[in-house]
Amino acid sequence: MVFSSMLFVFLFLPANLLSQLLLKSPRAKNIAMLAFSLVFYSWAGPRYLLLLLGMVLICWVGAIFIQMNEGTGLAKLLLAITVGLCLVILGIFKYTGFLLGNLQSLTGFPKVIPQIALPIGISFYTFQLLSYVVDVYRGEVEAQPKYWMLLLYASLFHQCIAGPIVRYKDVNEDIVRRRTTPKEVGAGISRFTVGLAKKAVLANGCAVIADQLLLSDAEALAAVPAMGVLLGAAAFTLQIYLDFSAYSDMAIGMGLMCGFHYKENFNYPYISGSITEFWRRWHISLSSFFRDYVYIPLGGSRCSTGRQILNLAVVWFLTGMWHGASWNFILWGLYFGLLLGIERYVLGKDAQRFLPQVVRHGGVLLLVMFSWIIFKFTDMHLLGTAIKGLFGLNHNGFSNATVSLLFKNNLFFLIFAVVACTPVGKGLRQILENLARRSEALFFVNGVWDIVHPVLLLLVSAMALVGDSYNPFLYFQF
Amino acid sequence: MDREQKNTARQQRDQAREQQNDMIRYMKAGAFALTLLVMFVVGIVWPRPDTSTVEKRELTKFPAFTLAGLWDGSFFSGVDTWYADTYPMREDLISADLAMEEHYGIRTTQLVGGTMPNDAIPSDPVPDPNAPADPDAPPTATPIPTATPLPDGTVHTLGEFSGSIYITNNCAYGMYGFSQSSTDNYISTMNQIYKNIGGKVNMYIMNVPISASVMLDENVWSHMGSSDEGAAIEYISSKLDPGITPIMVYDTLREHNAEYIYFHTDHHWTQLGSYYAYRVFCGLKGWTPHELSQFRTTSFGQNAYLGSYYTASNKSAQLAANPDTVYAWYPMCVNADDPNDRDMHMKQRDGSEYDWRIINDMFDYPDSEWYCVFSAADQPFSSLHNPNIHDGSAVMVIKDSYGNAFIPWLVDHYEYTYWVDFRYTDETVSHMVETYGVQDVIFEAATFNATGGLCNDLFLKIGS
Numbered sequence: 001m002v003f004s005s006m007l008f009v010f011l012f013l014p015a016n017l018l019s020q021l022l023l024k025s026p027r028a029k030n031i032a033m034l035a036f037s038l039v040f041y042s043w044a045g046p047r048y049l050l051l052l053l054g055m056v057l058i059c060w061v062g063a064i065f066i067q068m069n070e071g072t073g074l075a076k077l078l079l080a081i082t083v084g085l086c087l088v089i090l091g092i093f094k095y096t097g098f099l100l101g102n103l104q105s106l107t108g109f110p111k112v113i114p115q116i117a118l119p120i121g122i123s124f125y126t127f128q129l130l131s132y133v134v135d136v137y138r139g140e141v142e143a144q145p146k147y148w149m150l151l152l153y154a155s156l157f158h159q160c161i162a163g164p165i166v167r168y169k170d171v172n173e174d175i176v177r178r179r180t181t182p183k184e185v186g187a188g189i190s191r192f193t194v195g196l197a198k199k200a201v202l203a204n205g206c207a208v209i210a211d212q213l214l215l216s217d218a219e220a221l222a223a224v225p226a227m228g229v230l231l232g233a234a235a236f237t238l239q240i241y242l243d244f245s246a247y248s249d250m251a252i253g254m255g256l257m258c259g260f261h262y263k264e265n266f267n268y269p270y271i272s273g274s275i276t277e278f279w280r281r282w283h284i285s286l287s288s289f290f291r292d293y294v295y296i297p298l299g300g301s302r303c304s305t306g307r308q309i310l311n312l313a314v315v316w317f318l319t320g321m322w323h324g325a326s327w328n329f330i331l332w333g334l335y336f337g338l339l340l341g342i343e344r345y346v347l348g349k350d351a352q353r354f355l356p357q358v359v360r361h362g363g364v365l366l367l368v369m370f371s372w373i374i375f376k377f378t379d380m381h382l383l384g385t386a387i388k389g390l391f392g393l394n395h396n397g398f399s400n401a402t403v404s405l406l407f408k409n410n411l412f413f414l415i416f417a418v419v420a421c422t423p424v425g426k427g428l429r430q431i432l433e434n435l436a437r438r439s440e441a442l443f444f445v446n447g448v449w450d451i452v453h454p455v456l457l458l459l460v461s462a463m464a465l466v467g468d469s470y471n472p473f474l475y476f477q478f
Numbered sequence: 479m480d481r482e483q484k485n486t487a488r489q490q491r492d493q494a495r496e497q498q499n500d501m502i503r504y505m506k507a508g509a510f511a512l513t514l515l516v517m518f519v520v521g522i523v524w525p526r527p528d529t530s531t532v533e534k535r536e537l538t539k540f541p542a543f544t545l546a547g548l549w550d551g552s553f554f555s556g557v558d559t560w561y562a563d564t565y566p567m568r569e570d571l572i573s574a575d576l577a578m579e580e581h582y583g584i585r586t587t588q589l590v591g592g593t594m595p596n597d598a599i600p601s602d603p604v605p606d607p608n609a610p611a612d613p614d615a616p617p618t619a620t621p622i623p624t625a626t627p628l629p630d631g632t633v634h635t636l637g638e639f640s641g642s643i644y645i646t647n648n649c650a651y652g653m654y655g656f657s658q659s660s661t662d663n664y665i666s667t668m669n670q671i672y673k674n675i676g677g678k679v680n681m682y683i684m685n686v687p688i689s690a691s692v693m694l695d696e697n698v699w700s701h702m703g704s705s706d707e708g709a710a711i712e713y714i715s716s717k718l719d720p721g722i723t724p725i726m727v728y729d730t731l732r733e734h735n736a737e738y739i740y741f742h743t744d745h746h747w748t749q750l751g752s753y754y755a756y757r758v759f760c761g762l763k764g765w766t767p768h769e770l771s772q773f774r775t776t777s778f779g780q781n782a783y784l785g786s787y788y789t790a791s792n793k794s795a796q797l798a799a800n801p802d803t804v805y806a807w808y809p810m811c812v813n814a815d816d817p818n819d820r821d822m823h824m825k826q827r828d829g830s831e832y833d834w835r836i837i838n839d840m841f842d843y844p845d846s847e848w849y850c851v852f853s854a855a856d857q858p859f860s861s862l863h864n865p866n867i868h869d870g871s872a873v874m875v876i877k878d879s880y881g882n883a884f885i886p887w888l889v890d891h892y893e894y895t896y897w898v899d900f901r902y903t904d905e906t907v908s909h910m911v912e913t914y915g916v917q918d919v920i921f922e923a924a925t926f927n928a929t930g931g932l933c934n935d936l937f938l939k940i941g942s
Contacts, residue, residue, distance in 0.1 A: 182507070409585050462571055463572070
């Protein structure tokens with residue numbers, strides 16, 4: 001099940017919220033939340049649920065034994081075994097086909113590559129469980145004595161399949177005892193409905209444009225002129241941010257409605273003035289995971305320059321791999337590793353300050369947009385065709401009728417989508433709230449808007465989702 | 479007022495404001511919960527639609543339960559799709575969504591639809607017009623003299639398009655894509671049919687161009703990647719057996735493109751468009767065509783007809799702003815005054831037979847079907863006996879829906895007119911020609927239809 005579906009919004013969610021409202025004890029609320037989460041996860045097929053149950057069991061047992069042997073070498077060994085088992089399972093389900101496919105193309109062996117279905121959300125919940133086990137080893141959290149409570153943490157439907165990657169220490173308190181306040185519930189309602197509309201209307205609308213230009217047929221893609229590839233890349237750039245951040249918005253919003261507090265996962269990444277800043281604003285829970293559990297343990301930046309570069313390469317190779325078992329994702333990760341390396345070791349902070357702001361922001365946007373082309377095409381031949389097309393090397397001209405008409409037909413929508421990627425809306429809201437403090441009339445307007453906008457956003461989202469029209473889910477690869 | 483009093487007053491004000499804020503939050507939560515509840519209840523208890531008039535399709539059925547489907551997730555995925563696809567009030571919600579999307583950009587010119595085949599049209603030499611004529615062939619077309627040059631109605635707006643429907647200036651235009659293989663199959667089938675029946679009857683072929691080819695400037699449609707339909711029709715006629723007489727209507731229609739010869743919101747030509755085709759046919763037959771002024775005329779759906787392009791364009795607001803009127807001309811041999819006078823006979827697809835009117839009031843039918851006023855629309859077999867002619871003359875029109883508007887012009891020239899929609903008949907042409915003793919057989923179809931893959935098979939079936 002996905003959040004942006006009629007069934008979820010108008011059947012599953014009301015039932016879940018009702019259960020949280022009616023049940024009084026934390027235990028009853030948690031049991032209900034677990035039941036809802038397991039149903040939610042089983043929607044893609046109960047077979048994947050068994051894997052989730054198994055991985056939680058490994059981490060639950062592992063963490064308990066690690067805590068029992070705290071400070072000993074055995075704890076380190078148990079940590080290695082638990083983390084190793086989780087990574088092996090992730091590897092089997094996510095990377096077997098990829099590795100064997102590459103082996104086959106090099107050596108001809110094996111003859112047949114097993115087709116292993118990728119369980120939805122496996123990368124998200126594996127990383128959540130890894131953070132839990134490592135944090136127990138580090139003594140930062142207590143091991144959870146109850147299996148089902150750890151299962152609730154890993155399977156919590158708010159963030160299980162599309163993030164953010166929530167750390168146990170950040171939600172442990174909320175799981176054990178949580179309370180809701182009118183302020184947080186109000187904020188949660190706004191956040192959820194904004195996220196829903198962002199996905200159902202804006203992200204899906206951008207996807208329609210992107211998919212008309214970044215085609216999956218090589219011959220057709222080669223016929224798209226340079227401006228078409230550029231428009232497609234721009235639309236995909238908007239789509240991926242609006243889509244991904246919308247899921248985080250919805251998760252954070254639903255969390256607030258029930259008393260969970262998830263950290264921000266996106267902070268307007270497209271306004272960044274550098275690639276370093278971009279990664280401080282983009283998928284924050286993932287980049288902080290790699291920072292805390294890979295980069296810093298490898299030595300981070302407190303080591304020789306050569307070692308730092310190696311650490312950077314490892315982290316960005318893994319970041320790429322995490323997004324999908326395909327060379328384009330690895331290339332995408334290394335591309336960012338290279339850009340970050342250039343920023344840090346070649347340009348330096350002074351050089352970045354020297355560049356005019358508009359050049360820095362524009363440059364970052366173009367580099368990020370290019371990265372999404374790499375991200376989009378898992379087929380390397382298609383990727384090559386798209387990149388050639390972007391630079392007009394497919395010999396089909398600068399632009400054509402389709403591209404300019406598609407642009408004109410969606411001009412206002414695209415402008416709105418661009419604005420939605422910036423803090424303009426948030427700023428306007430803040431201004432209105434400030435004014436409302438000084439004026440009764442504006443207080444009334446602000447109040448009415450506060451009450452009405454979630455309803456409007458729900459209805460607009462329903463309009464876009466009914467009929468099960470185009471509604472892609474980008475995170476199956478994750 | 480001292481500082482302490484000020485602080486107290488401010489605290490009281492803040493407290494009051496916070497209480498008001500809490501009130502707003504409760505109302506917000508209430509409004510949100512109520513909306514969810516209403517949608518929840520509606521989704522469960524409200525009757526669900528099973529067809530969509532907007533999308534003209536059957537909606538998703540609830541999936542059949544199987545253990546395998548449960549295990550692999552396909553059952554729940556089916557439930558998801560069913561729930562969203564059949565949600566009560568879906569048509570209203572979708573219409574509202576489409577109305578919202580109309581404001582996504584500058585949509586005075588739009589593209590709708592998928593890509594078309596666009597093979598290069600072979601430039602084989604067209605048969606030499608001075609070559610000796612086949613003595614058995616019907617007379618060559620006599621051009622209809624035009625006293626003064628006709629006004630040019632060509633649309634020169636250089637919009638851009640890739641797909642099958644181009645919308646500009648509140649009018650939709652169907653685009654033509656040439657497919658070499660399908661066109662060759664069509665030609666081959668027609669030539670085979672001629673071998674079967676050619677010695678017994680005069681065989682005519684009329685390929686009706688689609689609106690863009692006639693109404694738009696050549697630069698416009700070529701810029702949009704459309705094929706040259708005029709060249710395609712020339713190519714077809716050049717490859718037909720010399721015994722077959724092509725009814726070349728393309729140039730004539732282009733000459734009249736300032737007139738209302740194609741609908742704005744539908745893919746068909748108007749009856750006026752078909753009238754000019756009739757005049758070309760009269761030229762071939764050596765007849766003097768009847769003038770429009772000789773016919774009784776009527777109109778249906780006055781500025782209210784929104785045809786197939788309106789639906790296909792997701793209810794384009796541009797087209798909604800420019801609805802059509804269906805103008806019709808009664809044949810002289812029928813009683814235009816008596817709405818109960820059944821002048822023709824038709825056999826429907828389910829085998830049932832009715833007496834009908836060749837120009838029939840369709841007010842009881844859905845708005846989108848008003849083109850069906852002509853010739854009882856798309857039936858397997860229809861006929862009309864002209865009581866004013868007693869010479870045994872008979873014509874059979876084997877046609878698609880474009881033929882419906884054309885047939886009423888013919889019936890005044892024959893004692894018997896038969897028409898067959900090739901998409902819905904199981905009879906072979908040879909058998910029908912023999913059964914009804916016709917002298918003329920006209921194969922009429924829109925070029926895109928005649929040379930489409932599906933119609934290839936249908937022609938093959940009736941041509942065997």
